[in-house]
Amino acid sequence: MSGNKISGRRTLQHAPKQFDRVLLIEDDKIDQMAFSRLVTIEGLKYDYKMVMSVTEAKQVLRVSRFDVIISDYMLGDGTALDIMDLTNGTPLIIITGMGNEEVAILAIRGGAYDYMVKDHERNYLKLLPVSIENAIEHYRAEKRLRLLEEAMMNANDAIIILEAEPTNLPGRRVLFVNEAFSQMTGYENDEIIGKTLNILQGPETNKVVLEKIRQGFDQRIPTRAEIINYKKDGSPFWVESNIVPFSNDKGWTVHWVSIQRDITERKLIEEAIQKAKDAAVEASQAKSEFLSTVSHELRTPLTSILGFVSVTKKKFEEIIIPDLKISSKKVEKTVNQVKGNLDIMYCESMRLTALINDVLDLAKIEAGSVEWKHETVELSEVFNTASEALSTLFDSKGIYLKSETGRKDFFLTGDRGALIQVATNLLSNALKFTDTGGVKYKITNVENFIECEVEDTGIGIPSDMLINIFEKFKQIGDTLTSKPKGTGLGLSISKEIIKHHNGSIWAESILGKGSKFIFRLPKNN
Template sequence: MPPNEATEKNAHRLKRRYSYVTGSSIALLITAGLLLYFLTGRSASVLVVTLLGALGLAGVTAWSYVASRDALENTATGERRRLAESEERYGRLYETSMDGILHTDMEGTVLECNKAFAEMLGYLPAELKGKTYFDITPGKWRGVDWDVITNQLLVTGHSDKYFKEYVRKDGSLVPVSVRAWLDEDEAGELSGIWARAEDISEQKRYEDFIRETIIRLEQANDRLREMDMLKTEFVAVVSHELRAPLAAIESALAAMKAINAASEDPQQAQLMSVLNRGVVRLSHLVDDLLDITRIESGQLRLEQVEVDPVELATRVVEIYRPRAEEKGVNLSLAFNGGPRSSTCDPRRVEQVLVNLVDNALKFTPGGEVRVSVECAPYRAVYSVTDSGPGIPPELQDRVFEKFFSSPPVVESGTQGTGLGLAICRGIVEAHGGKMWVDSDTGRGATFHFEIPG
C-alpha cells in the first residue's frame, strides 16, 4: 500500500475516534448536570456549572482534534514529498542506467523497459512494450531461463548472474549477463519479473579471440612437436650413418701411424695429430647427438649395478690428473665417511663426471678443481667445483638447455656443441635424480648432481 494512502486512512480513523470520544464526554457531563440539578433541589448554579464544563471539554477536545489533524496532515505531506523524491530518484536511475532494465508479467509480456535495454536490442522503448519473451529470446536459451525461474526465482525470489542472448530487431544476437527478481502486487501475489541485463559483446569478442588464439597456438605446438620428432629421427639416422665412415677413418689413421711410426718428419707428425683430433671431436659429436636423441625419446637404457661412488670418482680424477698438472691446476678429491655404496649405471655416471671435470679444467687456466662425493643411505651426491670466472645469474637457468653455448672457453677459445650439460641432466634425471649449479660471477662454479639408490 502506498505511504500517502496509509497516512490518509490513519487520519480518517483518528478523526472518527476523536468525534466519538468528544460526543460521549459531552453527553456524559450533561446527564450528570441534570441529575445534580434534580437531586440538589434544582439548583440553577449546579446546572450552569455542569453545562459550562461540558462546553469546556468540548472546546478542549475540539482543539486537540484540530491539533492532531494538523499533525497527521503534516506527516502525510512529508510522506508524500519523500515518496515523490524517491520516485524521482528511481526514475533517474531507471532511465540513466548503463544496464538494460526489463519488466515483464508472469506470462513474459513486456510491460516496460528503460532506454538502455531498448537500445541494446535496437528498438525504441515503445516498440518493445507488448512484445513477448519469445519475441526477444532465441529458442536455445529458453531451457536455461526456465531452469533459472524454477530453481532460483520461485525458490528465493531472485537469481544469480547467468549468461544468455537476446534477439535484436535486425535478427542478430547480443550476449548478455542477466540477474532477475520476482515482482509482487499489493496483495502479495506474483505479478511479474524484473531483469537487469548487461551487454557483454566486447567481453565475448575478447573471449572468442583468446579461444581462437589458444587453438592456433595448440596447432602451432603440434606442428613444432611434429617437426621436432622429424628432427630427432633425422639426427639419429645421420648419427648412425656417420659411425661407419668415422670407423673407417679411425682405422686408416691407426694404419698410417703404424706405417709411419719410425718417421721423424715433424710436418707429418703434426698432420697426423690434427687429423686425430678432428676424428676424436667428430666421434664425440656423434656420440652426443645419439645420446640426446635417446634421452628425448625416452630410449636411454641404463644398466644399473651396485658401485662404490668414491671409487668411481677417483677413476675420473686419475684420468684428468695429467691434464690438470699440465695446466697448473690443483685437481683434488674429497669424500665423507658415509656408506660407500650406490646403485646406478656406472658408465653413465662416469660420463657425467667426465663432462663436468672437463668443463671445469677448460674454464680454470690455473687454480683449483675439486671433486666431492657425499655418500648417504640410499643416495650419493657428486659435486665438481672450479675457481674459474663463474656463471652470471641470468645464465644459470640456461646452462642445462640443449644447444646453449657459453662464451668461448679460456683453454682454446672455441665453443662446444652445447649438448654436454643437457646430456648430463638427462642421464641424472633418467636415474631419478636431480642436477643443479651454484655460482657467483668471478667466484667459480659448483655443479651438483644427486643419484638415488
C-alpha cells in the same frame, strides 16, 4: 501477485533512526503548542521548526531542506497552495478546518501528499505521526527509486527486468530495459517491452547455454552465462549475462533482472590467443618431429662412421704403428698426422653424437613424449654416480672433484636417470671451464626442499649472460678467446628436467672467480 516463494531471502539491516526534519506552518499559537506537546509526550524524534505565515515559510524553504512539511490550509497572508512551488518534492501534509475538504482534495491533486481535518478536540494530532512517517517513507522510497532508475538508465551494462512468470513458452516478457540495452542491440524500448528475449536468439546461439538459463529460472537461482545474441540488424555479438531473481518481503519472486555485458572484443582476443597457441603447439610438434627425424637419419650413418673410425684408430695404434718401420722424418710426420686426424675424427664424431642425443632429448621433452619414471631417488647417490663417470676426466685435467655433502640421505620421488643427467651436465660444465683448482658439490635441506649446489673455481660467467644461460644453444665459450666445445643444450635440458620435477634452477657467478649452479627440488614431489 504471481510468483514463487524462495528461501534464504536477504533482509536489509537498517541503521538507528535519525531525527526527521519537520517544518510546521501554523498561525495558531495554541495549535503550535499542541504540536510541541505531542512531540514531547510521545518522544517523537523530530527536529522541527515552526513558522506562522506563508512569507516566513518561503524564507525558510529557500535556505533549508526538510523531510516533511505540515501546513494549515488557511494562513494569515495566504494558503498552503502558495508554498507548493518551493517544496522541491518534499511531501506536504495539509491541515484543513471543517468544511475545507474539497479544497484540500484539490491540493492533493496538485501535488500535496495528504490532508487531515482539524477538529476542535485536536484528535487529528494522534494520527499525525503516522501520516508523517508514511509521508517521509514514501518520499524516501520515491527518491531511492528515482536514483535507482537513473543509475540503471545510465549504466554501461545492459539491464533488463523480466516478469516472474510464465515459466513455459514463449517465456517471460520484458518489463524494462535501459539505454545501454538499446545501444547494444539496436532495439528501442517500444520494440522490446512486452516481448521475450527470444528476439535476441539466432543460429549460433548455444542451445546448451539456453537450457542452463532455463534451469536457473526453474530452480529460482542466479545464473551466469556467456552466449551469442543477435542485434536488430542481424549481426551476432557475445554477452556475459548475469540473471538473478528478485523477491518481495514475503520471499516471493516478483521479477528477474538480467545484467548483460558485451564481451565480443574479449572473445575475439581469446579466440586469437587460442589460435596462436594451437599454431605454436602445431609448430612445436612439427619442429620436434623434424628434429627427431633428422637426428634419427643422422644417427644411423654417424654410428657407422664412429664404429669404423674407432676400429681403424685401434688397429692403427695397436697393429700398424708397432710393425711400421719409420724410414724417414717425413714418414714419421705423416704417421703422426694420420694418428692425429683419426683422433680428431673420433672426438668430433663423439661430439656430434652427443649433440644429436641432446637434440633428441630436448625434442622429446618439449613434445611431452618423455616417459618419466616415478621412483625413489637418493640425491647423494645420483651425484656420486655422475662424479664416478667423470673422475678420469678430472684426473687427466689435474683438478679436484669433491663432495661436501656428508653421509646424510636425501630422498625424493623422481626420475633417477634424468637427475643423473642433470648432475652430469653441471659437473661436466664445471670441468670444461675450470683449469685450476677444482669443483665441489654439496646437498642440503632447505625447509621443504632439497638443494643441490655445484661450485667451481673456473673462469666465471659475465653478468649479462646469467639471465640467458639456460637458453638453447647458449654457450659461455662464445664470449671467450679459447672456446671450450659443447652442444649448448646441456643446461637447457637440465632446466626442463628440474622443471618437470617441480623444482627451480639458477646460476650465480663472479667473472674470473668461478660459478655456482644451484637447483632445488621439493621433498614431497
